[in-house]
Amino acid sequence: MPTLTYLEAIRQGIWEEMERDPTVFCIGEDIGIYGGAFKVTDGFIDRFGPERVIDTPIAESAIVGAAFGASLTGMRPVAEFQFMDFIGCAFNQITNMVAKAHYRWGAPAPLVIRGPSGGNVHGGPFHSQNPEMYFVHTPGLKVVCPATAYDAKGLIKASIRDNNPVIFFEHKYLYRRIKEDVPDDDYIVPLGKARVARSGRDLSIITYAAMVHVALEAAEMLSKEGIELEVVDLRTVSPLDREAIAETVRRTNKVIILHEHVRTGGIAGEISAIINEEAFDSLDGPIVRLTALDSPVPFSPPQEEFFLPKPNDVVREARKLAAY
Amino acid sequence: MPTLTYLEAIRQGIWEEMERDPTVFCIGEDIGIYGGAFKVTDGFIDRFGPERVIDTPIAESAIVGAAFGASLTGMRPVAEFQFMDFIGCAFNQITNMVAKAHYRWGAPAPLVIRGPSGGNVHGGPFHSQNPEMYFVHTPGLKVVCPATAYDAKGLIKASIRDNNPVIFFEHKYLYRRIKEDVPDDDYIVPLGKARVARSGRDLSIITYAAMVHVALEAAEMLSKEGIELEVVDLRTVSPLDREAIAETVRRTNKVIILHEHVRTGGIAGEISAIINEEAFDSLDGPIVRLTALDSPVPFSPPQEEFFLPKPNDVVREARKLAAY
Amino acid sequence: MPKKPKARSHSNHRASRASRPTTPASSSQRTYTILDYRLERPRIELRQVRDGDTVRYEVSGDLSAPVPPIRESKYLGKQQCIEIYRWMLLNRKMEAALENLYKQGKVVGGVYFGLGQEGCSCASAYALEPDEWLGPLIRNQGSLLVRGFSPRDIMMQYMARAGSPTKGRDASSHFGDIQKRNVVAPISTLGDLIPVLAGVALGARLQGKNIAVMTYIGDGGQSTGVTYEGLNFAAVQNLGLVLFVENNLWGYSTPADMQFLIEDLAERAIAYGIPGVIVDGTDPCQVYDAAHEACERARRGEGPTLIEAKMMRMKGHAIHDAAEYVPKPLFEYWKKRDPIARFENFLVNVKKWLTPAEHEKLLAGVDAQLEADREFAVASPMPTPESAAGGTYCEEGCHEVKPKYGVPTVKSRKAPATLRAESAVHLK
Amino acid sequence: MPKKPKARSHSNHRASRASRPTTPASSSQRTYTILDYRLERPRIELRQVRDGDTVRYEVSGDLSAPVPPIRESKYLGKQQCIEIYRWMLLNRKMEAALENLYKQGKVVGGVYFGLGQEGCSCASAYALEPDEWLGPLIRNQGSLLVRGFSPRDIMMQYMARAGSPTKGRDASSHFGDIQKRNVVAPISTLGDLIPVLAGVALGARLQGKNIAVMTYIGDGGQSTGVTYEGLNFAAVQNLGLVLFVENNLWGYSTPADMQFLIEDLAERAIAYGIPGVIVDGTDPCQVYDAAHEACERARRGEGPTLIEAKMMRMKGHAIHDAAEYVPKPLFEYWKKRDPIARFENFLVNVKKWLTPAEHEKLLAGVDAQLEADREFAVASPMPTPESAAGGTYCEEGCHEVKPKYGVPTVKSRKAPATLRAESAVHLK
Numbered sequence A, B: 001m002p003t004l005t006y007l008e009a010i011r012q013g014i015w016e017e018m019e020r021d022p023t024v025f026c027i028g029e030d031i032g033i034y035g036g037a038f039k040v041t042d043g044f045i046d047r048f049g050p051e052r053v054i055d056t057p058i059a060e061s062a063i064v065g066a067a068f069g070a071s072l073t074g075m076r077p078v079a080e081f082q083f084m085d086f087i088g089c090a091f092n093q094i095t096n097m098v099a100k101a102h103y104r105w106g107a108p109a110p111l112v113i114r115g116p117s118g119g120n121v122h123g124g125p126f127h128s129q130n131p132e133m134y135f136v137h138t139p140g141l142k143v144v145c146p147a148t149a150y151d152a153k154g155l156i157k158a159s160i161r162d163n164n165p166v167i168f169f170e171h172k173y174l175y176r177r178i179k180e181d182v183p184d185d186d187y188i189v190p191l192g193k194a195r196v197a198r199s200g201r202d203l204s205i206i207t208y209a210a211m212v213h214v215a216l217e218a219a220e221m222l223s224k225e226g227i228e229l230e231v232v233d234l235r236t237v238s239p240l241d242r243e244a245i246a247e248t249v250r251r252t253n254k255v256i257i258l259h260e261h262v263r264t265g266g267i268a269g270e271i272s273a274i275i276n277e278e279a280f281d282s283l284d285g286p287i288v289r290l291t292a293l294d295s296p297v298p299f300s301p302p303q304e305e306f307f308l309p310k311p312n313d314v315v316r317e318a319r320k321l322a323a324y
Numbered sequence C, D: 001m002p003k004k005p006k007a008r009s010h011s012n013h014r015a016s017r018a019s020r021p022t023t024p025a026s027s028s029q030r031t032y033t034i035l036d037y038r039l040e041r042p043r044i045e046l047r048q049v050r051d052g053d054t055v056r057y058e059v060s061g062d063l064s065a066p067v068p069p070i071r072e073s074k075y076l077g078k079q080q081c082i083e084i085y086r087w088m089l090l091n092r093k094m095e096a097a098l099e100n101l102y103k104q105g106k107v108v109g110g111v112y113f114g115l116g117q118e119g120c121s122c123a124s125a126y127a128l129e130p131d132e133w134l135g136p137l138i139r140n141q142g143s144l145l146v147r148g149f150s151p152r153d154i155m156m157q158y159m160a161r162a163g164s165p166t167k168g169r170d171a172s173s174h175f176g177d178i179q180k181r182n183v184v185a186p187i188s189t190l191g192d193l194i195p196v197l198a199g200v201a202l203g204a205r206l207q208g209k210n211i212a213v214m215t216y217i218g219d220g221g222q223s224t225g226v227t228y229e230g231l232n233f234a235a236v237q238n239l240g241l242v243l244f245v246e247n248n249l250w251g252y253s254t255p256a257d258m259q260f261l262i263e264d265l266a267e268r269a270i271a272y273g274i275p276g277v278i279v280d281g282t283d284p285c286q287v288y289d290a291a292h293e294a295c296e297r298a299r300r301g302e303g304p305t306l307i308e309a310k311m312m313r314m315k316g317h318a319i320h321d322a323a324e325y326v327p328k329p330l331f332e333y334w335k336k337r338d339p340i341a342r343f344e345n346f347l348v349n350v351k352k353w354l355t356p357a358e359h360e361k362l363l364a365g366v367d368a369q370l371e372a373d374r375e376f377a378v379a380s381p382m383p384t385p386e387s388a389a390g391g392t393y394c395e396e397g398c399h400e401v402k403p404k405y406g407v408p409t410v411k412s413r414k415a416p417a418t419l420r421a422e423s424a425v426h427l428k
């Protein structure tokens, strides 16, 4: 099995889908000859030609609109956003035109909007955001946020095959930092299913994307103190895997929710509510949120580090909660 | 004290601020001679002239951008959105340009974006939405949602005087349906402070805007059965009044959160998390969410009624929770 | 700068653009072609005036100009003209029926009218082939009829009935059909359909077929940024979009003059490097001819066309709006240019393609159809409350997604499947 | 439709629009004025070609055309030309210093360059008065210097230091100042500054003063919808916006030809009904003259101007980008048109406004200033981690908001304070 980075895995997933299915095509800014700002579509134009790897003007509403239109004819567009921070430029098109299409008039919209998100790369306020909650809060969309190379490939393939619009957030911190064995063949990871990234009996940490690695690092440290963390990687933040969330709480009775986006209105709130609904009686302590600060993402490294949740924060909160 | 509708109260609040402060002006679509789709600025152009009551092209990003630009010179623009459903057309401008200005470069942005939101008027998927969560989840913005005529006037005045960008959601179902005595003089209702709309000892219901009236109706019904509901009207959904939330839970130990917007990623999640953080030990039962369904707002009356939370839903859930 | 971009090898041939400058670039004068089909150019001015305590609009100019004749079509024969006329009648009479249903309290919400614009809706949609696509706006109920929806569909939409095309979930012209009628359901926010229709043409082209796709935007809605993004995208991608800019002088209460500074919205075509055309929107022959030529261009793979149709919204924005802000003389001026009355005169008196008896029969047929549809619609049930649930997502087995025009043929090219040597990237 | 909208009584006088058609409306030919200041019009074509396994760009055309002279300015005297030249040098050398700091690992993130565009940034900003406003883009670091920021400010931004204008919170040219220098901090998404600057002019006008406000957009960024919305808003509101469209042939890796179909972006002015001007962006005298005339129009309350500056981005998108997609001959062609070398030749050899000795001294002064700033910036501390917190909101006492140009004078008009008789409204 070849060893691929997270980025290579996504690239391979899209490539394979384009080989397999002639209705799949890519559209976005600088994705052709340049291969995209992060090189996810490197070489695609050479293989698939400019017909299926379409460089567009800088016009995000047009990109999403055109992708949706093409999907109505039975195509499966994969639209790249150069940075997910710019998704607000297509917000109306995504949340009103695309997300509501199936409910209103029965039009499936099998399109994927994908691109890099996330911080810890000193990208500053406009190249580090995690805007996924806007879309989790919009019925009609699915929202996918892989944490590993294996999942990245399997989830992008599942997203392309899904008959619903999927917003696919690629964490740019992970693009080249994680590497693992990824099967060369055709597999998918189903949307809406979480995975237990590490089993533990003492307390659960529910998280996804880059924060999975923060949680795992903390789990390693805590394990030495005899505190065994269970790490749940959501993989898909919409739809959420309510069953997996409830199960882990029933097992450990204590839970930390960890996310990289800003605290207020974040996914931790939603998960708190779900736990209340599904497993209130299993709770032996308050649900703890560990999140970024309620501010834009600052640029300067010491500030960004302060802004983001770190393994030490997890360790500190886990100790407190374990002792509760 | 004159009796004013919710709409008249908002109109009076803006009018008074324009009389008081020459830096206040209005900008939006059809707000001049027509007085706005709902007539909130009826007569304003006659009194204040087209210089201060600016009819714009249909261009929401331009409206917000221009309002922000004017605010940088020390003006206090009040921008009307014809329906808050269209706010996605200015999403990037609001969340990236305006919301982040103070954090990034110390520019206060004393502007108000106001307009009608909310359902129950058979407006269909694009004239009934409650998009406030998108902005609650965006640090740098304040989000205000009055439930009464008195508050509507006091809150719009406070919003105009605030040095931060405020998104002011006017519930169109309430515009002409509620009427109360509203002082003719200058008062404000401070942002960020909830109020207890009805005191009760058995369980708390935390809500805002039109749902306050649903809660009060249910409270009336439950009171006859001996269940005393405490109704907390948040008034401002960002910043949230954490103190008021914690207090009511400490008092009643059981809580229902009621909102009109879709369930997943809604404010009930955030409030659940806050309660966990501030008053976990006071909880004698699971936090209950009562919300709209996770779908667009359907048009047909029986469907919309099914979609929205109703007094009977509150009664049913309150009985269950009281018995927990 | 690199001048006159050559057609990129992969995109369809870039046709000569009708609106490109014909004057030498060295002069500071540039000349462009804007085809103008009109037989009259109204000379009327609107201004905002203060009048005692209030501010209002006032018109002046040549308000008593004679009504122009219908311009004979280059393409339409007798039968087609009569068909279009019938659609126009159906459009108008259906809206009259809706107004009645509203008065009877049967309509949920408001009613939108295309009064005075029937010729534009019907004759434009008439230029499309069945396998081509249309995206209507709120006033293009006539276009929907031409595309094969029935008056009962629209009536049931307005009455929020279970049998409506959206099963009660949405209102008015907010419906579509991707199977048979190839109509994209609009959303309220204006301009968003433009890139979507461009995308439909892109999808078809990827499947090997250049089709015409048509949508509309108002004098107000064309101020939105997405209009610009969408039309520019269609232009650079050479997609067969036919965009009707329906300049009916008002965007809700706002006069067109407050939306833009230029004289004719067709001038905006210059900025995209595509053909711009002006037609009298109350003359179905002009509308059809311009639409037909634009569709033919589209089918030849020569890219989009912007057609400005000049006319007047003859009612308020919707049924609640009495349009008191519109100066009365403006209504009177345009009332004389009623598209149906003039087309009737053309068919019955000028061309004598319809005898009075045939005309009567045609009217009666329309009335009968509408009456039957009205009865059907009124008798149809409301949706159940529970029908609000479900359908937010396309679930397993709910739809089969397959290419509409044929499986795209894929050229096989050599290229390495793996990422090339690690290159420098934006933010590591 | 109502023709030639009269100035609405309340807005400033609508000046004659340089780009309005001069041909009679009855012809289908329309002629517009696009002022073109250039002394040469490059004739180069770019195309996408397949080359074995890969796809790449290729240029052809008159690549060996002689370099044009600097066009003598109508307005700039000796002292001003030298000042602009000094700003250009400071701009370029500061960016060279940034490149070095980057290589030394002192820069956080990337570096953006305005190489080849210094004349456009500096000469345009030079046309503004101190109490007027500017909104820079990422490559307009020269404009920021002209507005009164120092090289150390920009260096500290790139090094994310505590003393940077944003106190470490943002990068590159992403800073502003509403107190003294009247600069709006840009955000990354392109085009959003355009309505914002229009709004600044609106604010000033409400306070009784017509000012010029200037901002920039690239050949790529101008494809965004907000560009259209913002410029159209400025046009209809008659606001003194001076928009420089910096056409440097590339938007990241995408050639300008793939952003639009027209030959010159100045043609887009036609669509707004405002003057469109073309300048050679490598000639500071042309840039200044066009900017000055546009600013004067703005100050007279005559509305916005679109100025297209033609030039070439002489590096990659940012420091990580080697721009391998750019055909080498294009770099060579534009290298010969280096704005600094040509302006130096103009000042030293053509006009003899600078003796070689004076020129040496000027260069040395710039170097010394940069060296001092570099040292200061490098020695300055990083922010504390805790400084990330706070400041998301403007708290009590943190800022006083007051009108910058004077309290608006308010006309007193009679009008009833209460809502008129209940009128029908949209959705009750």
Ligand SMILES: Cc1ncc(C[n+]2csc(CCOP(=O)(O)OP(=O)(O)O)c2C)c(N)n1
Pocket (backbone or CB within 6 Å): B029, B058, B059, B060, B082, B086, B089, C139, C188, C189, C190, C217, C218, C219, C220, C221, C222, C224, C246, C248, C250, C251, C252, C313, C317
């Ligand atoms: C983006 C957006 N902003 C505001 C509205 C509210 N609105 C609906 S129709 C309308 C006027 C439209 O005018 P026009 O485009 O000229 O179309 P017409 O009604 O004249 O056919 C407005 C402002 C909207 N639908 N979309």
Ligand SMILES: Cc1ncc(C[n+]2csc(CCOP(=O)(O)OP(=O)(O)O)c2C)c(N)n1
Pocket (backbone or CB within 6 Å): A029, A058, A059, A060, A082, A086, A089, D139, D188, D189, D190, D217, D218, D219, D220, D221, D222, D224, D246, D248, D250, D251, D252, D313, D317
């Ligand atoms: C709305 C938006 N989409 C995408 C980007 C990413 N991006 C940053 S700069 C750039 C290219 C800009 O090209 P141009 O406007 O020509 O400016 P130049 O870099 O040539 O000065 C792109 C695509 C962005 N900043 N904003």
Ligand SMILES: [Mg+2]
Pocket (backbone or CB within 6 Å): C218, C219, C220, C246, C247, C248, C249, C250, C251, C252, C313
């Ligand atoms: Mg209109």
Ligand SMILES: [Mg+2]
Pocket (backbone or CB within 6 Å): D218, D219, D220, D246, D247, D248, D249, D250, D251, D252, D313
């Ligand atoms: Mg460029």
